Amino acid sequence: MEDLKKYLTVPQAAEKLGITQEWVRDLIRSKEIRAVKIGQWKIKPEDLEEFIKSRYNMKESK
Numbered sequence: 693m694e695d696l697k698k699y700l701t702v703p704q705a706a707e708k709l710g711i712t713q714e715w716v717r718d719l720i721r722s723k724e725i726r727a728v729k730i731g732q733w734k735i736k737p738e739d740l741e742e743f744i745k746s747r748y749n750m751k752e753s754k
Contacts (some may be wrong), residue, residue, distance in 0.1 A: 696730065702717060
């Protein structure tokens, strides 16, 4: 089982993205950001990074 302490809360994710907590919840509801609900929504840092990468307007060069 993963350590849930490493997961981000909605307020933490909102701060990192520079958007409102409600917008983060909307993104979770629309399944644009992967999250798990255990009392409150929790987001893996890797899943938040994947969301950010999915928003680029051009492919990253490798």
